[in-house]
Amino acid sequence: MYAEHWIVVLSLAGGILFGLAAALASSRRMPLATSAVILFLLSWYEIRMDGWEKTVAAPIRLDMFAEIPLMILCLIFGAWQIFFCRKRKGL
Secondary structure, X not given: OOHHHHHHHHHHHHHHHXXXXXXXXXXXXXXXXXXXXXXXXXXXHHHHXXXXXXXXXXXXXXXXXXXXXXXXXXHHHHHHHXXXXXXXXXX
């Protein structure tokens, strides 16, 4: 499997997981929904770029230097929201 495929798989899996967690946890809905939307957009972008790569002779994907760290940050932030943030009292 190429790196592009892993990006799509991890982004879709994280987006689905964080989307479900946002639907179930009302106190952390906005941060989880934000991570889910960014991950869905990254997977859509990567699928579109995979189609573009086949139309050029020598694609140089410099966008992956920004795409991969953004995906990792969203996955870490979403996991942090699920596992380590507790519900605030008094809100």
